[in-house]
Amino acid sequence: MAEIDEKQITITLPDGSTQTHPAGTTGREVAESIGAGLARDALAIKVNGEVRDLDRPITEDAEIAILTWDDEEGKETFWHSSAHLMAEALQELYPGVKFTIGPPIDQGFYYDVDLGDQTLSADELEAIEDKMLELARRDAEYERHEVSKEDAIRFYEDEDNPYKLELIEDLEEGEISFYEQGDFTDLCRGPHIPSTGRIKAPKLLSVAGAYWRGDESNPQLTRIYGISFPKQKLLEQFLERRRKAKERDHRKLGKELDLFTFDTEQVGPGLPMWLPKGTTLRETLRTVLQQEQIKQGYKPVTTPHIGRLDLYRTSGHYPHYEEDQFPPMVTGQNEEGEEEGYLLKPMNCPHHVKIYQNDHHSYRDLPVRLAEFGTVYRQEQTGELGGLTRVRGFTQDDAHIFCTPEQVKAEFKEVIDLTLKVLDALDFEEFEAQISLRDPEDTEKYVGRDALWDQAEQDIREAVAETDLDAYEEPGEAAFYGPKLDFMVEDALGRAWQLGTIQVDYNLPERFELTYVDEHDERKRPVMIHRAPFGSLERFIGVLIEHCGGNFPTWLAPTQVQIIPVGDDFVDYAEDVAAQLRTEDIRVEIDTSDETVGYKIRNAETQKIPYMLVVGGDEEEAGTVSVRSHADGPQGTVPVDDFLEQAGPEFQPTLK
């Protein structure tokens, strides 16, 4: 070893500067050489792109970065180590517990454990937290041991832990490591933070069931979610942010702003009822998109809410997706002995296909774009329902584009543009775009010729590139009938929801034997594109409410202006002003209640009404209004016309 010690290596820091250290130096030593503060904060080290324990020797020249709480990878390491600390606490409190996996996640960590016959209730979490803190105070080091596969297997055979044994099976000899802190040893790739003492503020958040390896047929484990911080103050900030996120919850705001309601017991779960204000919101969104679509060559259509079972047999929805649909209304049997009857429509496409078939189509007609705000019904699993983001009856801003294979790319581009317009108009700046492609391992499960798929996938990629959209690809996520592009937006709690979607479909044209006549007078099969920029109005509005915290843009607000007369004597003048605003299609209400001005202002503020116009004797005399904006407070007194001129554009519904 002596000669290694003498060898010098060059360490390159993130800023490009270099240092010389003896070979075998550690991240901790490098951090110390940079500064005591960094050494104190250092959690792990990145060596040539690989995150490692701070104390693992560095033997070769390397580019390194010392990772702290401020680095994503530093946080991940911290939370991973916290999962081990929680496991140690569980081991003490619940003897016989079997550990499976315990990874860090976006916000914290979890550990899936098998508690055998024991159960764990939420109020036991605090005791586990206390135990974690007690263990953390001992400041045990996380020690890495590389072990042979044989030893690893023996260890978990002794522990009688089939889960870890299953994990080890998939590992190669030589890449198996254990980490040990205090009395807890765990199969783990690492890396970990130096010692448990860094974990000052753990918080366990919830208990949930989770299946081993995510498979429903496997045993169900207990998953404990937690988060932890190096400082108590950071935990407090986290909890405060969570409280604020709950304030934006669309279920809460929907009630407070009288947008929608549920009667889950009598009307049914997942079946929202839209109140007048919510309906105004919906209709405004619908109108603005409808107008834009008509400009872009879409033709509105209207179809019934039910269709014969035969329609869905041809489309393939029935009985294939029977479990996800409301049971059919069976009226009898046909000659073949099949059920006859009707199905609440789970999708709009079969009806639109029939509309396409109402006519013969020449290549000159294509693309045919049929649009409908169509309400569909799906029997989503009970555990999946929630607020407006997952419901059983919802309205899609649906349209189906029937086009030639050559037109797919151009159509895709237009739809991407439209979707981006919608997102932009509502200030969704943070969203993800996911391209879902075929599973290259299993091309059998897809319908449509390979060549068409290849072309469509290429078309999507090019359309995405040409619209400057930043999208990532997910092989294997495509529907069986075609590749797609989905737009995902997060809700207040950070859960990602699919909103807009654009999907290529080779299946339905085939099943319904759709045709068009090409320039050589030959019958050809068109391609269908399903697309919905909002996705569903329900989910979109749910996410939108959380995105803006109920503070809708003025053009979308259910009530745009609240007129507040300072007393009964000025209600007449308030009516005059209201009438004037209504000629401009502004949604205005007058607060004639027997209350103080302060109270009326407060009410309008809590209702998040964009503009309040206070009117009294002075205003009546001068023909003015005292303007107060929800966003910016009092704006001074101006003539009504000036108000209309200044604020007018804000009231216009438009996609810009």
Add this chain to the structure above:
RNA sequence: GCUGACGUAGCUCAACUGGUAGAGCAGCGCACUUGUAAUGCGCAGGCUGGCGGUUCGAGUCCGCCCGUCAGCUCCA
């Protein structure tokens, strides 16, 4: 569907180990006639989600059902 938690007035929440269901807000009435985020007084509001059980007695304990929430699984 699975795991865990939960369900009390329109809303938000109280009611110690089983012992007469309360408060604030909202609503209604009266007074006040109001100047930029809560005027005062009063009234009313309940099969404690439903069904069954234990008990002298159940909001409270037990079982089943309905539903909500968090997660898992699923998602045309």
